[in-house]
Amino acid sequence: MTDRxxxxVVRIKLGSDKPAPQPxxxxxxxxxxxxGLPTAELWERGRGVWRARLDKVSDAQLLLIASGGIVVMAGSISGVTFHDGRVAITGLPDPTHPLIGQRDPLDNSSANPVAYGRLETAPARHPSQRALSEVLxxxxxxxxxxxxxxxxRLHQTPSGRLEPHPTESDPVDWAEFVTLALAGxxxxxxxxxxxxxxRPGSWEAAKVEDLLYATVGTEPSDLWRHRTEPVRVVVxxxxxxxxxxDALSQYDDAEQAIDAQVxxxxxxxxxxDPASYGWVYExxxxxxxxxxxxxxxxxxxxAWRSFQDTEWGEWTDRIERDIRAGDTSWRSLLIPFSPEAGAEYKRLSDARESRLDRIRHQFEQLDAQKRREWDTYGEAxxxxxxxGALAVPGLQAPVEVTLGSDPALPMVEHLIDPLAEQLLDAAIAATLSPADLPxxxxARLAEEAR
Structure with missing residues (x-):
């Protein structure tokens, strides 16, 4: 058994490759x-700089870097550095981590590239296959x-009709059974x-290939009428x-534009200025x-606690505990000159945050629009x-379409169903994506708001 x-975990979701805003x-x-990025460069691109919750980052031990719903790098977290209100995570990359290549375990519909969660260290595994000897x-x-x-066995009755013989029978056509089983x-x-x-070059493969083509014909599509398992297509x-x-890249650009507005x-x-309303302690x-x-x-x-809001009790306890323990992430704290000065400082700070929140609200609106466009595209x-399945010649097996990732399906390339991939590729080619919207x-968000 594997210890678990x-x-x-902190998950960073990367967009597409692009020039970094300078400086x-x-x-x-x-x-x-x-x-194809080297480990060190991929780690640098993923670890910063982000607007992140310091309490979540400080609690985390593992950083996952994901792109396109797949974990592309992982590593340890040892701390953060501060950069104008944002943070860069420090630690060491682990290019052999078992989660690399797996689906993003914290994947969600949010446009926010930073997500937090708790995971078991042992990666999810697909059901183990039976021993080949058992299958044989x-x-x-x-x-x-x-x-x-x-x-x-059919026999002719005195009346001339063909009917099953009451006591005699014949062997089944075993060769036909075998060829139909192989075709299926x-x-x-x-x-x-x-x-x-x-082992495609073996004599056994050559003989079985001849047998199958003799059974189903030379057209690849003739094979599908023998299929018995459902065709499972995951969209x-x-x-x-x-x-x-380019849809994700377009939304990345939109988030950066809102970030610039903020x-x-x-x-x-x-x-x-806090120094105008109280004493600032570094x-x-x-x-x-x-x-x-x-x-x-x-x-x-x-004295500091007496000016804190009661609903911030958990944060107040956390700040005091961290500073007493030597955490310097909290750079400074304020004790107002008086209750009136503290109330005025809070009023001005809250009013400013309210003004900024009206701009930040665009992130939520953008998330909602993205989810609508993504859902519409998935349904299409x-x-x-x-x-497309209706147009596959001879296909009688059911086609099951699942929206979203399906961890029960194999991710190993040689186990992916080619017919499912064929149907999916054709559907993608025939469907306009959010990247094709005007x-x-x-701009679409602004048009909807009018």
């Missing part, structure tokens, strides 16, 4: 995900049972070539739009807070898959 333990806090020329024994038993089957299995596996991929909208269209508003509407060490104002009284946790793809995501 839970770890707190870049980490000195990078490019940001976003691109295939079952196949032999089935073929043996089929070979012992009997079919009625090959169809379920996705084709004759796929069925023989284990993973996030993965499709991230890897096959930063511009923060500069144009500066926060009230955190200079474990449980050590000092003020540059010589008139400031000695630091007092009781599903309809196109179903329409205007930019922000």
């Amino acid at each position: 333990s839970e770890v707190d 870049d806090a980490l000195g990078r020329d490019r940001i976003g995900f691109a295939h 024994n079952d196949a032999i038993a089935t073929l043996t049972e089929a070979g012992r089957q009997r079919r009625p 299995a090959a169809a379920n596996l996705g084709g004759i070539e796929r069925a023989l991929a284990g 993973d909208v996030d993965e499709i739009l991230a890897t096959r269209t 930063e511009q508003a923060e500069k144009a509407d500066p926060a009230p 955190v200079t060490g474990p449980n050590e807070l000092t003020s540059a104002d010589p008139a400031a009284p000695p630091w007092s946790w009781e 793809i599903a309809r196109a898959v179903e329409a 205007g930019t995501p922000l």
